[in-house]
Amino acid sequence: MNTFVARLRIFVTAFALLLLAVAGSPVNAQQPQRVDPQADAVKEEQLLQQLQVIKGRGTIPDVKSYTLEQPAGRDWRHFHEVTLRWIGGIAILGILALLVVFYLWRGMVRIESGRSGRTIVRFNAFERFVHWMTATCFIILALSGLNITFGRPLLLPLIGLEAFSAWSEWAKYAHNYLSFPFTLGVILIFLMWIGGNIPNRIDVAWFTRGGGIVGHDHPPAYRFNGGQKMIYWIVVLGGSAAAISGYVLIFPFYGTDVHSMQNATMVHSIVAMLFIAAMLGHIYIGTIGMQGAFEAMGSGTVDVNWAKEHHSLWLQQEQARATGSNQSQARPSATPAE
């Protein structure tokens, strides 16, 4: 009996040892002579070269923080500090210089046949309201936006850190909130004037004949001539691009990462600079560039001779409509000025 127990004990012990050895062997096999965790360790250089950004896993809710490194910020910095300022400077100062030269050369485009004293309605009250709402918003958006780009080098040294910060905070609020009426204005402009702004063959002729502003020619045009159609599409497309990229910026990281935010600022600011340059040209023609143009958006009426010279086909349409309806009721679309 005793011998059996002893044998059993030996057997069990041997079995247990065998188990241990079997279980232990993979552990031993995994241990090389020298530990080198570097063997398949991630390397910063390599990760940056592969992806330009290093991401991992974090333990806090803010998923943006899982991006460990994004050296692309350096390129964005260069864009914002150097490239954008060149683009903006050249676009805005360039167009201003061109306008000055053009004005000195051409002067104000006069109504060649003089004022007739009779006027015709060009834009009704609603159209003028939409135009001026959008224009006011645009000017404030442009100034508050340019403040972000150029304020620090140009304005800050003049008024000091505190005043500049206070002004910039207001400018930021203005920029954020006026974006809504501006966007509404762009949508209304799009709907209101799309009818007269589809490019056609008359515009080609209009452009080839210098549009009546370069030479002294008066190519025919309907309600909107080729140049005005261009402004229309710049406002509609540029306004949409500015609005879409702007709303990406206003709602940061709603479905975007830092990379798309950087791209949104780049799109937004480049569009803005070109947009401002184009609008300077628009403002020029609407004011000192052309006699009789401002009234169209001011009082809403233009002189008949102005209409004859710049929108001959539109005037014919309006007059035909007026005489057509004059038989039944007097429609005062062409009224004496007294």
Added chain:
Amino acid sequence: MARMKFLCDADRCIECNACVTACKNENEVPWGINRRRVVTINDGKPGEKSVSMACMHCTDAPCQAVCPVNCFYTTADGVVLHSKDLCIGCGYCFYACPFGAPQYPKVGNFGSRGKMDKCTYCAGGPEADGSAEEYAKYGANRLAEGKLPLCAEMCSTKSLLAGDGEIIAQIYKERVVKRGYGSGAWGWKTAYRETIAS
């Protein structure tokens, strides 16, 4: 003059997040904001590395360059600080920062951001050193008391090092020589335009 830097020896970091907690506590960092965080790369795979990251206090700091209201300043110790009184919360510093350091408390409607908050190297802000106003806005000013940032001071594995750049680089170099490997000083090339040869 010392040039203060951070160095995270990723081969030592055990992702315990004590630095994150220490920072939040020492500086009374507002809810929802983490000035320091630990990011694990290749999580669960061979060669996994954890790196503790906060503001690196860059040389020629990108945040400072892009801030439209010029609210950053670099101290004589090379620490990049900012003024919350001047900040307008535009978010540009976050776009430029290679390390995702700037944070914004969410205030008000849509994405409107409050005053930017980031790691101060436990060196407060423009207010008088150690004043109550400074503490309320920026947290502790340990540097003025001759102490280093708490995250690095209490790192249990001494993975996270803070101090004069040359000294911590030397410590790291010796470690690499002794143990025979090192995955490098993460972020140094981007932040300081230099690497520690290992």
